[in-house]
Amino acid sequence: MSRPQQTRFATRALVLVVVIGLGALFAVHPYIAQGTTVPPGQLPSWNPAVPCTAVLTSIEGIIGNQPNANGGATYAGGGFIPGIPNKRATSPPCMVNGNTTFVEVHGVQMLTLTNVVEDCAQYPNGNFCDTTSNFKDPKCASSDVYLCQMHMEIDQAWKSAGIAPQNPPVTTQLFDIQGFVYWDDGHINDTWHSYTGWEIHPISAWRYSSSSTPDFGLTMNLNKLSVQQSSSSTAAVAVDGLDGFNGTVTLSTFVTSK
Numbered sequence: 001m002s003r004p005q006q007t008r009f010a011t012r013a014l015v016l017v018v019v020i021g022l023g024a025l026f027a028v029h030p031y032i033a034q035g036t037t038v039p040p041g042q043l044p045s046w047n048p049a050v051p052c053t054a055v056l057t058s059i060e061g062i063i064g065n066q067p068n069a070n071g072g073a074t075y076a077g078g079g080f081i082p083g084i085p086n087k088r089a090t091s092p093p094c095m096v097n098g099n100t101t102f103v104e105v106h107g108v109q110m111l112t113l114t115n116v117v118e119d120c121a122q123y124p125n126g127n128f129c130d131t132t133s134n135f136k137d138p139k140c141a142s143s144d145v146y147l148c149q150m151h152m153e154i155d156q157a158w159k160s161a162g163i164a165p166q167n168p169p170v171t172t173q174l175f176d177i178q179g180f181v182y183w184d185d186g187h188i189n190d191t192w193h194s195y196t197g198w199e200i201h202p203i204s205a206w207r208y209s210s211s212s213t214p215d216f217g218l219t220m221n222l223n224k225l226s227v228q229q230s231s232s233s234t235a236a237v238a239v240d241g242l243d244g245f246n247g248t249v250t251l252s253t254f255v256t257s258k
Contacts (some may be wrong), residue, residue, distance in 0.1 A: 046205035052094035072195025155202035
């Protein structure tokens with residue numbers, strides 16, 4: 001069987017001009033020691049399609065603290081080696097080689113205010129794409145920024161199967177995320193992948209972190225908007241107040257020509 005043809009395109013991002021005072025947030029991040037067996041956790045899955053129980057950890061607990069020549073996390077230093085063998089699997093194993101694969105991280109934040117839609121493929125029920133974001137731990141103490149951030153994806157196959165979560169809104173709000181640990185060695189030299197192969201792929205579920213910090217979330221009814229010269233197009237943008245946010249949100253756009 002031939003492999004589905006893949007395409008790649010980026011989502012146009014809205015530039016937000018917002019100033020919000022953020023209070024200090026404190027949380028305990030369990031750290032997984034490298035080289036040890038990590039048994040399944042006790043936290044229930046938020047996605048009914050996932051039978052695994054999650055281990056509470058952190059970005060640092062997943063990728064480890066051993067930098068490679070570019071500053072990204074090495075495979076050997078990872079806390080959940082080897083991770084799942086197939087990022088496209090809709091029923092990935094809960095354990096591989098005695099180590100759990102299913103994790104839960106709290107209080108992470110989008111590194112850049114954008115989602116990227118990429119790696120599209122044709123399935124019997126339509127064309128589906130990965131939705132990717134990079135997240136950081138705002139409480140990470142490492143001076144190496146690449147050891148404080150991680151690539152995460154909502155998978156195309158999960159979307160086709162109807163078990164993927166909705167795309168998260170573009171926001172500075174903190175997220176809690178559940179998903180499967182995966183090593184993709186094709187990106188260890190890519191800055192957008194933090195010079196490491198470690199990622200959470202697929203994300204099985206997400207929620208807003210419990211926080212008293214007012215903020216807002218954005219959702220848009222289109223992944224991208226094409227406008228012909230001397231014409232106009234319309235897209236709907238929803239702004240949702242979170243945790244009592246009642247400030248002003250200013251939206252602006254930028255246009256790239258082909």
